[in-house]
Amino acid sequence: MASPILPSTGVGSGLNITEIVTALVQADTAAKQAQITRQTSNNTAYISGVGALRSALTAFTTAMGKLNEKDAPSFNAYAATSASDSIVKATAGNTAVAGSYSIEVANLATGSKVASQAFVGGASTSIPKGDLLISQGGKNYTVSVGDGATLQSVRDQINSELSASGISANIVTGKDGARLVLGSSTTGKGSDISVSGITALNIDGTKSMATEGAGYIDDVAKDAVLKVDGLEVTSASNTVKDAISGLTLELTGKSVVGSPTTVTVAANNDGLKTSIQGFVDAYNTLQNAITTLTKTTTDADGNMVLASLTNDPTTRSLLKDIRGVLAEVGSGDRLTTLSQLGINTQKDGTLEFNSTKFTAAMNDKKLGAEVQELFTGTNGIFERMNKAIDPYNATDGSLATRKNNLDQVAKNLTEQQAALDRRTESLTESLTKKYVALDTALGKMKAQADQITSIFEAINAQAKKS
Known part of the structure; x- marks a missing residue:
């Protein structure tokens, strides 16, 4: 309920009711408000810091993933x-x-492409019920055709059931009618498609359509x-x-x-150098992000200013784990450490890539063939790094749990603030009513006093005349 709008100065007392009520309400709620404000600020900073840390970790693991793509190896010698x-x-x-x-x-190498006989009725031609057997390279697939089937519905059924096996169907309509055409992503000699089981759709993929009415279109599959x-x-x-x-x-x-x-x-020395530099840059971006989130600075007045995750134990543990991966000895024969490639950790935690040492490792020590194993091999740097990061950044990792807990704290603080706002409003209304009543009483008392004074003054005046 909103407080009534009243003049700030009492009519009967001359007191500033608004200032008095405000001072009393603040005295009652100031400590709790300061606590909520401080906790909200700290909690918001933590939420922001955890979010920024998770984003930095995701960017780093994504960068490693791109360097570890199987179809485009980044560390080929x-x-x-x-x-x-x-x-x-x-x-x-x-x-x-x-x-x-x-x-x-x-x-x-070519795949098999075959066509059925022509149907003058087009795609809507009725196809009798039965089991359509499609064979290719020693593998057999059965498509059960039900009642009321048409050439088009058979095509759709083949695509639905056999697309995962690399077999597709379509309908091609020419001057002599519509044909069911089957193709395959499988290539090579002996991979010809044959169809049997429903006479109207029988196809021998080793015979020419031109002479048999149904068969291969251009040629058999070839190596x-x-x-x-x-x-x-x-x-x-x-x-x-x-x-x-x-x-x-x-x-x-x-x-x-x-x-x-x-x-x-x-x-591939230049390619290896580019890929290694990509890893170094990605790691340094992560390290710099963590430094920003944990550093301590001073303001213009010389006061210490803490970052959102300064002295945070989870962040310290994470940093320790990922730095530990860099220091581990790999399982290669001759190339087992990053330092052999000219990669060393600097005082600020970032990595330095010395191109001179790298060139010597490639040209003099002939370590190029082992770079891939060091980074992307079994228990290589990428695998170990992901294992170190995953407990923190997984969907159920410690940072996700931390974020959920912080969100709950934020919700609780919002509820506390709402409760305090309600108390402030209620207390303001209650005190205002009391001081208005007091002002009214004082006004009545003043009026009575003025009346009594007037009576005595009148009596005194009458006495003087007599």
Whole structure:
């Protein structure tokens, strides 16, 4: 209930009622208000600090994840380049050998593409009930076609049930009618698709549609054929991993006969340096964020100012754990520590990357092939670092628990503030009523006093006349 609006100065007493009530209310609530304000400020700072720390940890682990992508290794000792990516792309691993290779692609690996007989009724043609057996490369898949099926519903059912197996279906309508067309992401000789079980949809994927009415569209599935330094190699896939030790070849097009493409393999020192610098930068960003959250400064008056997580035990424990990972000895044969690559911890906790020492490690000590193991291998730096961080930053980690607890404290403080506001309003209203009543009583007493004074003055005046 809102307090009544009254003049600040009492009519009967001349007292400033508003100032008196305000002073009394503040005297009653000031200590509790100061406590709530102080606790709210501290709690808000902690919430902000924990949020900033979690964001910094997430950014660091994300950066490590990008450096550890399986499809694009960041720590390969060798790099491969192709003279023509439109013919072949090459990726080198740590077991590659520096040199150049002549690659001539005779043909690419292809998958099976088959079509059923033509249906003049189009996609809405009725298909009889039955079990449709789709076979490919020794694997059989059964699609149970129910009553009332059409060519279109059979297509949709195949896509729904077999897409995970790499088999897809569509309907192609030509001048002679609609055909059910099946294709597969599987490539290589012997991967031809055949369909049986429902006569109208029977397909022999090893025979031509042009002569049989149903069958393969252009050709049967084929292996890729290429020559490596003149030696013929076949592959069921256009990704060839075993032709050259340490190299993965991705075939992208056919060569002009007699015009091979050169693939060159060389030490990947620059690439390794860039990746290591990326790790150092990511770690330093995390370290600087933690320093900002925990440092102590002084204001213009020389007073100590604490950051949101200064002296926080959880943050100290986290920092100890991640620094411990950097100091651990790895399981490699010759490369076991970051210092061997020129990476050392500075006084402020950040990492320094000495390019001169790194170059010596690559060129003189030939440690390039072991860099990947140090960072991304089993129990490597990335794995150990994630294990150190996860107990803190996981969805059920200590920082998440801390945030939940702080949110509960914030809720409690909000409730305390609301209760104090209600008390302030109630006390203000109660005291105001009392002082207004007092002022009214004083006003009446003053009026009575003035009346009595007037009576005595009149009596005195009458006495003087007589």
